[in-house]
Amino acid sequence: MSNRTTVTEFLLLGFSDVQELQILHFMVFLVIYLAALIGNLLIITVVVLDHHLHTPMYFFLMNLSILDIGSISVTVPKSMANSLMNIRSISYSGCVAQVFLFVFFVSADLAFLTVMAYDRYVAICQPLHYERVINRRACVQMAAGVWISVFLYSTFHTGITFAVSFCGGNMVDQFFCEIPQLLKLACSDTYLSETWAIAFSVCLASSCFVLIIVSYVHIFTMVLRIPAEQGWHKALSTCLPHLTVVSLFFCTANFAYSHPTSSSTSTLDLVVAVLYSVLPAVMNPIIYSMRNKEIKAALRKLIARMLSTKNKLSIFSLWL
DSSP: OTTOOOOOEEEEOOSOSSHHHHHHHHHHHHHHHHHHHHHHHHHHHHHHHOGGGOSHHHHHHHHHHHHHHHHHHHHHHHHHHHHHHTOOEEEHHHHHHHHHHHHHHHHHHHHHHHHHHHHHHHHHHSGGGHHHHSOHHHHHHHHHHHHHHHHHHHHHHHHHHTTSOBOSOSEESSSSOOHHHHHTTBOTTTSHHHHHHHHHHHHHHHHHHHHHHHHHHHHHHHHHHOOSHHHHHHHHHHHHHHHHHHHHHHHHHHHHHHSOOOSSOOHHHHHHHHHHHTHHHHHHHHHHHHHOHHHHHHHHHHHHHHHHHHHHHHHHHHHO
16 A cells, blocks of 8 residues: 555656657657548548538538547647657656547447448348438437547546556556556555456447448349349448458557567557557548549639639739
């Protein structure tokens, strides 16, 4: 009991102690962060401005882009600031906020991916009932249900995480406050409740995964029955981007959390953390814009409108 001390701050892992490499890390993360922001903001903008995209699928996609911006903003800016200022510390309250927000955004991401799979299932397997089942009111209710339930879950998970006592010091072997790394610092007689919370989280994630798989089993069964090649291609074109995003999410998360946390820091631990916490937010808008004709068409119209406005302003400034 005497070894337990009150932790007021945590020390995050730096990518390097060499100043030049710290600057390189800052620049790389800056490029990644800006790419994620620009890509997801473009998705949000075209969905809001183009009335052809005011459909349930793109409404959920817009929510997904908001979550991607949030998830990458929780971890990357703090790591960039630490590298730029050559510091490693994060306050206790900052770590609590980071855990809460990261759990919130990642959990909501998974929930919306599940809802989007259900949306595709109804659209392809029950097209005659689609407008009745997935109407505006149902979309708002499902989105509100996701945001509220995930907020409660994140509050519960974060509360249990920081209810433990930390006996292993304050060095977090990761570039952000990751729950498995925080548990390594917990006293052996107090982290059991958080272990149960993680088991509960795994069950929830597995349930979402099963629901997505069941939805796509029905979808591909129905697609194979479509006689016209054009209808078959159209059905797949709306599903493949979502399926790719789901695969990216589960592959990176599974690789991260099935990989045992070692007692010492390794390069692999850092790479795995970057894969599941940073990569999806960057890749999701690329996947959707490359595989979706409606998104590409909306982006072309938006760019053409921006260029037209710029040309008009240039002509006006010359006239003045």
